[in-house]
Amino acid sequence: MCLLDIYGVFMTNGSKTQYAVLGALSIQPMSGYEIKKMMAESTNYFWTESNGQLYPTLAKLAKSKFVTVEKQMVGEKLKKIYTITAAGLEKLQDWLTQDFQYYPVRKELLLKIFYGQNVAPAVSIQHIQKHLRKCQDLLKMYKDIENKLTSSVEQGETSVYFLLTVKAGVGTVKTEIAWCKESIDLIKKYAKPHRKNK
Amino acid sequence: MCLLDIYGVFMTNGSKTQYAVLGALSIQPMSGYEIKKMMAESTNYFWTESNGQLYPTLAKLAKSKFVTVEKQMVGEKLKKIYTITAAGLEKLQDWLTQDFQYYPVRKELLLKIFYGQNVAPAVSIQHIQKHLRKCQDLLKMYKDIENKLTSSVEQGETSVYFLLTVKAGVGTVKTEIAWCKESIDLIKKYAKPHRKNK
DNA sequence: CATAGCATGTAAACAGTTACATGATTAT
DNA sequence: ATAATCATGTAACTGTTTACATGCTATG
Numbered sequence: 300m301c302l303l304d305i306y307g308v309f310m311t312n313g314s315k316t317q318y319a320v321l322g323a324l325s326i327q328p329m330s331g332y333e334i335k336k337m338m339a340e341s342t343n344y345f346w347t348e349s350n351g352q353l354y355p356t357l358a359k360l361a362k363s364k365f366v367t368v369e370k371q372m373v374g375e376k377l378k379k380i381y382t383i384t385a386a387g388l389e390k391l392q393d394w395l396t397q398d399f400q401y402y403p404v405r406k407e408l409l410l411k412i413f414y415g416q417n418v419a420p421a422v423s424i425q426h427i428q429k430h431l432r433k434c435q436d437l438l439k440m441y442k443d444i445e446n447k448l449t450s451s452v453e454q455g456e457t458s459v460y461f462l463l464t465v466k467a468g469v470g471t472v473k474t475e476i477a478w479c480k481e482s483i484d485l486i487k488k489y490a491k492p493h494r495k496n497k
Numbered sequence: 498m499c500l501l502d503i504y505g506v507f508m509t510n511g512s513k514t515q516y517a518v519l520g521a522l523s524i525q526p527m528s529g530y531e532i533k534k535m536m537a538e539s540t541n542y543f544w545t546e547s548n549g550q551l552y553p554t555l556a557k558l559a560k561s562k563f564v565t566v567e568k569q570m571v572g573e574k575l576k577k578i579y580t581i582t583a584a585g586l587e588k589l590q591d592w593l594t595q596d597f598q599y600y601p602v603r604k605e606l607l608l609k610i611f612y613g614q615n616v617a618p619a620v621s622i623q624h625i626q627k628h629l630r631k632c633q634d635l636l637k638m639y640k641d642i643e644n645k646l647t648s649s650v651e652q653g654e655t656s657v658y659f660l661l662t663v664k665a666g667v668g669t670v671k672t673e674i675a676w677c678k679e680s681i682d683l684i685k686k687y688a689k690p691h692r693k694n695k
Numbered sequence: 696c697a698t699a700g701c702a703t704g705t706a707a708a709c710a711g712t713t714a715c716a717t718g719a720t721t722a723t
Numbered sequence: 724a725t726a727a728t729c730a731t732g733t734a735a736c737t738g739t740t741t742a743c744a745t746g747c748t749a750t751g
Contacts, residue, residue: 315605315608318608319608322608322611322612322615325612325614325615325692341611342607342608342611344602345602345603345604345607345608345611346602346603346604346607346608347601347602347603385694388615388692388694389694391612391615392615392616392694394609395609395612395613395615395616395620396616396620398624398627399605399606399608399609399624399627399628400605401605401606402603402604402605403545404542404543404544404545404602405543405544405545405600406543406544406600407513407544407597407598407599407600408597408599409540409543409544409662409665410513410516410517410520410540410543410544411592411593411597412658412661412662413520413539413540413543413658413659413661413662414520414523414589414593414658415593415656415658415661416523416656416658417520417523417586417589417590417593418590418593418594422593422594423658426596426597429596429597430597452687453687455689458613458614458689459683459684459686459687459688459689460610460611460612460613460614460621460684461611462683463610463611463613463676463680463683463684464607464610464611466676466679466680467607467673467676470672470673470675470676471669471672473672474668474669474671474672475665475668477668478661478664478665478668481664482661482664485657485660485661486657486658486661488657489650489651489657490657491653491656491657494523494586496583496586496587496590
């Protein structure tokens with residue numbers, strides 16, 4: 300077995316953009332712009348797509364009849380509303396049923412912390428403090444969404460699955476906040492004189 | 498401001514492979530193979546590099562005098578031991594001092610959960626159960642390393658920074674384990690009949 | 696005697712982002 | 724006026740992985 304696979308991190312399959320798009324359209328018919336917006340508001344912290352991926356994918360899905368297009372003229376502007384077809388839904392369901400994969404993680408903050416011995420402790424502490432503030436902001440946002448979704452789910456208005464991913468976000472940032480605080484303390488307590496140069 | 502940037506996720510700078518490599522060599526002189534192995538054992542859960550990135554980067558760093566190469570013959574085989582230079586250390590320290598960036602996150606599990614409404618609840622539960630087992634295995638590994646590193650740091654043998662990244666790993670998987678268990682319960686409680694096809 | 700590890704490296708393919716083009720509308 | 728939002732799309736670039744080539748050594 301390969302060395303790198305101890306975490307099961309491999310990307311042997313192709314792009315999943317098409318499923319992210321089909322998934323979005325499984326909620327309701329939307330334009331490309333609306334899909335992007337909806338992703339930015341809801342799935343961005345675990346999945347992102349750029350325009351360069353989104354628009355060509357929509358065109359391919361339309362060509363393969365997994366979605367249909369309805370062209371609207373809003374004033375002078377062209378708006379294309381995409382709707383998922385039965386074949387598209389089936390394709391989405393097939394993918395949802397298949398095993399998921401882990402993607403490589405890249406956290407530059409942790410890479411900088413890992414090699415923190417080469418710089419003054421204050422440098423690492425500052426990075427962590429910046430991350431702490433970011434997480435505190437995110438926590439407020441996520442908690443708001445979580446509260447709204449919780450009552451909505453309890454009243455049977457919304458699918459429980461949206462709530463689950465929000466809860467993943469809340470849990471993650473809470474843990475990161477605790478890690479930031481503990482790490483700052485530990486650096487202050489244990490950091491030894493760092494490696495200087497020149 | 499751009500829509501996508503609400504999480505501050507952008508990759509405007511170039512590749513950070515060179516810094517990951519310089520960082521590794523700041524610990525001790527190593528061969529390319531040893532760098533890869535060391536990364537797989539310690540930084541893999543927040544940073545990965547493939548051979549296709551690693552070896553060309555080592556060659557470039559040697560050409561730019563950020564590292565020196567010492568060729569050894571081990572039996573019949575060639576082994577190249579790389580050592581960081583003063584210029585290389587300075588380059589590393591510069592990067593460590595600069596602001597870090599967030600990379601886009603891709604968690605296929607959460608994407609599948611988010612659109613779980615399109616399949617039977619059992620499908621989503623199975624995905625989560627698989628993830629739960631993976632996290633439980635990782636937790637054992639991380640806790641072992643955490644215990645060893647903690648005493649090592651307390652005795653002044655090891656830099657506190659390695660411990661911090663391990664603690665980040667422990668915190669993350671603990672949170673994920675709790676999320677998995679809660680999510681399975683919530684699906685069982687709230688999941689409504691899913692969208693069927695055909 | 697086959698498999699895994701040690702060890703270096705390359706080429707092709709792919710995934711993905713960025714930056715730009717275009718242009719209308721709405722808010723400040 | 725200016726900026727932001729709405730709206731679609733493309734091209735160039737870059738980053739990254741994968742798969743392969745090569746061949747020795749140690750282990751079961």
